[in-house]
Amino acid sequence: MKLAETDERIKTAAQEKVRVELLEEQLEKLRQEMVSPPPESDGYVLALSKEIETLKIENLSLRNDIETLKSKLESVENTDERVVVLEKECSGLESSVKDLESKLLVSQEDVSKLSSLKTECSDLWTKVESLQLLLDRATKQAEQAVLVLQQNQDFKSRVEKIEESLKEANVYKESSEKIQQYNELMQDKVELLEERLEKSDAEIFSYVQLYQESIKEFQETLERLKEESNRKEPRDEPVDDMPWDYWSRLLLTVDGWLLEKKIGSDDAESLREMVWKKDRRIHDTYIDVKDKSERDAISAFLKLVSSPTSQGLYVVHIAAEMAPVAKVGGLGDVVAGLGKALQRRGHLVEIILPKYDCMQYDRVRDLRALDTVVESYFDGKLYKNKIWIGTVEGLPVHFIEPQHPSKFFWRGQFYGEKDDFKRFSYFSRAALELLLQSGKKPDIIHCHDWQTAFVAPLYWDLYAPKGLDSARICFTCHNFEYQGTSSASDLGSCGLDVNQLNRPDRMQDHSSGDRVNPVKGAIIFSNIVTTVSPTYAQEVRTSEGGKGLHSTLNSNSKKFIGILNGIDTDSWNPATDPFLKAQFNARDLQGKEENKYALRKQLGLSSAESRRPLVGCITRLVPQKGVHLIRHAIYRALELGGQFVLLGSSPVPHIQREFEGIEQQFKSHDHVRLLLKYDEALSHSIYAASDMFIIPSIFEPCGLTQMIAMRYGSIPIARKTGGLNDSVFDIDDDTIPTQFQNGFAFQTADEQGLNYALERAFNHYKKDEEKWMRLMEKVMSIDFSWASSATQYEELYTRSVAKARASPNRT
Numbered sequence: 001m002k003l004a005e006t007d008e009r010i011k012t013a014a015q016e017k018v019r020v021e022l023l024e025e026q027l028e029k030l031r032q033e034m035v036s037p038p039p040e041s042d043g044y045v046l047a048l049s050k051e052i053e054t055l056k057i058e059n060l061s062l063r064n065d066i067e068t069l070k071s072k073l074e075s076v077e078n079t080d081e082r083v084v085v086l087e088k089e090c091s092g093l094e095s096s097v098k099d100l101e102s103k104l105l106v107s108q109e110d111v112s113k114l115s116s117l118k119t120e121c122s123d124l125w126t127k128v129e130s131l132q133l134l135l136d137r138a139t140k141q142a143e144q145a146v147l148v149l150q151q152n153q154d155f156k157s158r159v160e161k162i163e164e165s166l167k168e169a170n171v172y173k174e175s176s177e178k179i180q181q182y183n184e185l186m187q188d189k190v191e192l193l194e195e196r197l198e199k200s201d202a203e204i205f206s207y208v209q210l211y212q213e214s215i216k217e218f219q220e221t222l223e224r225l226k227e228e229s230n231r232k233e234p235r236d237e238p239v240d241d242m243p244w245d246y247w248s249r250l251l252l253t254v255d256g257w258l259l260e261k262k263i264g265s266d267d268a269e270s271l272r273e274m275v276w277k278k279d280r281r282i283h284d285t286y287i288d289v290k291d292k293s294e295r296d297a298i299s300a301f302l303k304l305v306s307s308p309t310s311q312g313l314y315v316v317h318i319a320a321e322m323a324p325v326a327k328v329g330g331l332g333d334v335v336a337g338l339g340k341a342l343q344r345r346g347h348l349v350e351i352i353l354p355k356y357d358c359m360q361y362d363r364v365r366d367l368r369a370l371d372t373v374v375e376s377y378f379d380g381k382l383y384k385n386k387i388w389i390g391t392v393e394g395l396p397v398h399f400i401e402p403q404h405p406s407k408f409f410w411r412g413q414f415y416g417e418k419d420d421f422k423r424f425s426y427f428s429r430a431a432l433e434l435l436l437q438s439g440k441k442p443d444i445i446h447c448h449d450w451q452t453a454f455v456a457p458l459y460w461d462l463y464a465p466k467g468l469d470s471a472r473i474c475f476t477c478h479n480f481e482y483q484g485t486s487s488a489s490d491l492g493s494c495g496l497d498v499n500q501l502n503r504p505d506r507m508q509d510h511s512s513g514d515r516v517n518p519v520k521g522a523i524i525f526s527n528i529v530t531t532v533s534p535t536y537a538q539e540v541r542t543s544e545g546g547k548g549l550h551s552t553l554n555s556n557s558k559k560f561i562g563i564l565n566g567i568d569t570d571s572w573n574p575a576t577d578p579f580l581k582a583q584f585n586a587r588d589l590q591g592k593e594e595n596k597y598a599l600r601k602q603l604g605l606s607s608a609e610s611r612r613p614l615v616g617c618i619t620r621l622v623p624q625k626g627v628h629l630i631r632h633a634i635y636r637a638l639e640l641g642g643q644f645v646l647l648g649s650s651p652v653p654h655i656q657r658e659f660e661g662i663e664q665q666f667k668s669h670d671h672v673r674l675l676l677k678y679d680e681a682l683s684h685s686i687y688a689a690s691d692m693f694i695i696p697s698i699f700e701p702c703g704l705t706q707m708i709a710m711r712y713g714s715i716p717i718a719r720k721t722g723g724l725n726d727s728v729f730d731i732d733d734d735t736i737p738t739q740f741q742n743g744f745a746f747q748t749a750d751e752q753g754l755n756y757a758l759e760r761a762f763n764h765y766k767k768d769e770e771k772w773m774r775l776m777e778k779v780m781s782i783d784f785s786w787a788s789s790a791t792q793y794e795e796l797y798t799r800s801v802a803k804a805r806a807s808p809n810r811t
């Protein structure tokens with residue numbers, strides 16, 4: 001703009017210049033005329049000289065103007081020069097910007113390389129850490145074995161000494177009555193010591209086994225890691241680096257095609273086998289056809305089909321619960337935990353569940369309904385069932401949604417409906433129908449508790465004759481308190497023959513000739529019967545503990561065994577638990593303190609003294625759990641100077657009301673809080689925050705909370721019953737080897753019994769902080785994973801399948 005303005009001014013100046021020149025011409029003319037004036041008058045000359053004067057003045061002013069313009073022109077020229085300089089600078093800057101941009105691009109590439117290096121590095125760290133853990137575990141077990149060996153030596157030399165004294169005593173035996181008594185006493189002692197010797201031999205053996213297993217595991221992992229780092233995987237190696245979710249999704253895709261009749265059952269079988277073996281070819285094909293049409297995908301998959309034979313077992317769990325999607329209690333944890341552990345050991349595991357409306361759908365991945373229905377029989381008619389598939393915790397799950405007018409699983413709750421017997425006998429039959437219609441050939445069908453106990457008689461009476469005959473049936477009873485008895489006529493709805501089954505040696509309940517008992521049926525009709533801990537397996541074989549089934553169990557004792565449950569150490573891991581304020585582990589307990597502080601703050605409890613012991617309790621509030629002792633523990637812990645947090649709810653109205661009363665009483669108390677609800681996230685925070693954990697059960701088939709508590713460094717105070725007796729060992733009981741001592745146990749289910757254990761726990765906590773820390777570290781390092789229980793199940797399955805194959809005609 002400025003340049004335009006200056007241009008304009010230059011033009012005006014040029015015009016002015018022309019005008020000045022014209023005027024100067026005129027002036028010259030006039031001067032000429034003045035020198036030789038015309039003959040006209042003097043007046044004219046005067047006028048002319050006046051005009052000349054005026055012109056002179058005008059001329060002067062114009063000259064001034066020209067000067068001013070000239071100087072302005074100079075300044076404009078200066079500005080132009082500056083503009084040129086600035087333009088040069090600008091282009092210089094632009095080229096350096098370009099330079100910088102290219103440098104930025106290079107450094108961005110470097111950053112992305114760096115981040116992938118970082119992930120690789122952190123992967124390697126995790127592997128190294130897990131190796132370190134394995135090594136630590138193996139070393140610990142070796143140390144424990146050495147300890148037990150030493151004790152054993154000790155016992156041996158003591159026994160030898162006693163035997164010597166016994167010999168000596170024998171010499172004087174006849175001579176004195178006193179010596180006789182002494183002898184008897186010694187005999188008793190010898191027996192006791194021999195017993196302990198035997199026990200410790202067994203312990204040593206189990207430790208040596210454990211140690212060997214750990215070493216083997218360690219070496220295997222080491223080998224695998226070595227191989228991984230030394231080679232690119234050849235084509236015939238299985239694909240090990242894809243998550244279980246991926247394989248389960250693939251499996252369900254094949255199942256879907258089979259059920260939708262898009263592929264035949266033999267092809268489906270072969271494809272499933274390949275998925276099961278994590279075959280690289282099926283993986284590569286899947287990647288190739290991922291974005292293609294379903295038809296193309298199917299034909300690419302079918303090209304792969306060959307019939308390899310497999311080493312592993314094909315196990316189908318039919319259950320009413322599975323954590324975390326449909327969990328009421330321990331059953332849900334077992335189905336998921338055992339399923340995952342078996343899957344890791346190379347078996348093909350599938351789960352069949354009802355499709356409840358109140359499930360946690362956000363924990364199911366890739367849920368979709370199949371484009372087909374499965375019809376199943378009930379009350380004399382055929383009903384359609386919609387089949388949904390999805391993966392839960394990496395396991396493939398089929399969900400059955402009955403199209404029955406009673407809307408069996410649209411009740412807003414899992415159990416507690418008037419027609420539970422109908423709901424679950426319907427489901428049991430529909431699940432078998434699904435297996436039959438999809439042409440599956442499982443090796444093991446594993447059913448759980450009374451809800452799916454119907455599977456056992458249905459299988460042998462109806463489905464084996466229809467061709468679903470490849471399987472052995474395993475039944476696990478998680479709690480003999482719940483047997484699901486009903487009037488005999490109800491049994492007919494799912495197609496079972498009431499006349500055949502309502503007999504004392506079959507499903508008839510011991511209480512009445514007109515009632516049937518599904519649990520009894522499953523005990524009789526299954527090939528394998530298990531319960532969830534060795535002690536409970538003993539207890540239920542007595543008339544006090546068997547809830548009417550002790551004689552059935554005793555007459556089927558050959559196939560009945562107790563296997564202690566494990567816990568899912570992935571979900572229950574304080575080192576990675578996303579629900580916690582701070583993660584922690586046995587080597588770094590700082591986070592535990594932080595969780596205690598955070599929970600106290602969250603619940604409005606006093607944080608004044610960090611060393612005030614916090615007692616936790618997470619439970620269903622039912623008589624089995626010793627509710628009167630839980631109530632007593634709240635008051636006693638308070639008297640002893642502790643804090644108490646209870647998380648639980650009750651399906652029993654009067655118990656729920658009673659605890660609501662206590663909740664009100666302590667509503668804004670500094671040291672006690674009751675939370676009468678089910679809350680998964682809060683349960684994690686309580687395990688992590690508490691110093692002690694109370695489980696005063698009247699009976700406890702297995703119990704998971706004591707194991708979870710220990711994994712989070714909370715010391716259990718438990719009654720010696722069932723699985724508690726198999727997992728909590730008193731630290732003041734010197735008949736128990738020190739390496740096993742891990743908590744406080746009491747025998748009698750009364751207030752004195754509980755006080756005894758609670759008070760000792762408080763004393764230990766207050767007396768020696770350092771010792772308590774060591775105890776926490778110890779309990780956190782105990783291996784409660786499913787690994788060893790899954791191995792026991794695997795052995796049972798394998799033995800049963802082998803037996804069936806050896807004599808195919810037996811059932």
Ligand SMILES: Nc1ncnc2c1ncn2[C@@H]1O[C@H](COP(=O)(O)OP(=O)(O)O)[C@@H](O)[C@H]1O
Pocket residue numbers: 328329330331333618619620647648649677678679680683702703704705706
């Ligand atoms: N109110 C609750 N909120 C959250 N989790 C709970 C609650 N009550 C029980 N649990 C969980 O349920 C499981 C209980 O298993 P277990 O000890 O075998 O008892 P049971 O199966 O007899 O209920 C544990 O995982 C425990 O954390």
